[in-house]
Amino acid sequence: MKTKTALPTGTEGLELLASAVLLLDGEGRVAYANPAAENLLESSIKALRQQKMTDLFLNGDQLVQVFEQALAHQFDEMRQDLILDRIGREPLWVDTIVTALERSDTPVLLELRENVQQLKLEREERLLDQSQVNKELIRNLAHEIKNPLGGIRGAAQLLELELPERHLKELREYTQVIIKEADRLQTLVDRLLAPHRLAHIVSDVNIHEVCERVRSLMMAEFPHGLTIHRDYDLSLPQFRGDKEQLIQAILNIAHNAAQALADRIQDGDADLTFQTRIVRQVTLAKVRYRLALDLHIIDNGPGIPLDIQERIFYPLVSGRDGGSGLGLTLAQTFVQQHLGVIECESRPGFTDFRVLIPLP
The missing domain is CATH 3.30.450.20 (PAS domain)
Structure with missing residues (x-):
């Protein structure tokens, strides 16, 4: 014993x-x-x-x-x-x-x-610094890619016009590959630049209307096997913001979660939860706010791989095959344009994306 x-x-x-x-x-x-x-x-x-x-x-x-x-x-x-x-x-x-x-x-x-508060401040500063570096990298990289892409696509179109008739069918296949891949890259570049191009359209935002819009879109795409729970604090006040940007940010997070839940959706036991709360006396980007929206998007998926957890908001970093790695980058950008931040906690069976946005 x-x-x-x-x-x-x-x-x-x-x-x-x-x-x-x-x-x-x-x-x-x-x-x-x-x-x-x-x-x-x-x-x-x-x-x-x-x-x-x-x-x-x-x-x-x-x-x-x-x-x-x-x-x-x-x-x-x-x-x-x-x-x-x-x-x-x-x-x-x-x-x-x-x-x-x-x-x-x-x-x-x-x-x-x-010192939990100091840890939180240090993490937020790291996220903000990372976001600023991302923005500069995205702008520079996108502009460097954009100009040559137009030239490549135009050259492929001209080449196609010059192809001899007797070889047109077999050779046109190659020029079409060049044109389609150039278009695909152009779409990727446009997505990278979109947050910096679009005007910030400010109006009164009810976060629950935003969540319900995302929920309806998710249920239309995943009608079977995915249960979406709502845990709302209806006392939350409206705030000034860009409703479409916030819908896109939350949709990107929820859509990423649904894709990670693919196996559970197939088994019929996938859960996604939208939870809203008010938090008081919050510091965001070194500024103290009396009130803030505390929105959680929680799933019961396999969790984010440990080797990319610190980099999930970097552009072109994805935890799944075929992912563009832009969804969370754009979501973070949109939330930061509302003076907020997205944080993440993940382990097998539980992933929680927390969106904090100052309230009036």
Whole structure:
């Protein structure tokens, strides 16, 4: 029978805390870690015990001075915001609280609270920077492609007119391939440039009318095997925006979800949910808003492959064969034109695209 490791005296209450707590001995080694610390550091108490605090992080020396001050009882408690780097893992954005204890065996308590707000701001900044780079890349690339395409198509048409009659049938097949592929690329370029060309037509928008329009389009395309759930907060106010752009953005997300749900649709158990809520005191692009629309498009599909989750809003990145990789890029562009942002959380069986847009 497996015996439970005995807890150091006086640590029973620490087991229940949601924040990560480490008790350190006089040399900075871990003597105790609560379950929240095991989760945060992705390591068991057995692996953590006797490791030096400085060995847990690549830049753990940031904690040395404050540890020594706590050991010397120069303060009772010290708080710091730190970014702690780890080998092969994401850095930890944490509020650290170092407390001097009246204990000879574990004189210092280190508490780590993940700074969720800072993580969110950093992620949003990364999305905005990525979006700006995407816009410049798209504009430059599209213009570079557009001009030669017209020349290629025109040359193929002229060549077709010059073909000898006796070989017209077999050779025309090749010129038509050139013309059709040039047209296909032209359509792709036009889609890339569309968000930057179309005028922003502003009117009062009811987000539920937008969702219902998308829902009707999805049900027409997928009449069997797909169930669309509605979970609306009807108290949401109208806001000023471009209704057609928002319909296109949400349709792109929902359509991507339906394509990922292809197997489940065939089995008849595909679920798609539109959920609306109000969130308060939201920061978007470093601007604080009192209220914001919080729209979720949730599906029970296989999830987005891990290797592209960080790049799904890049142009021409697609998780399926034959995808153009433009749907989510355009959706993000349209939402950002409303001062908002699209975020994504995905795992097998659950993918949630979250659309945040400021409200008046």
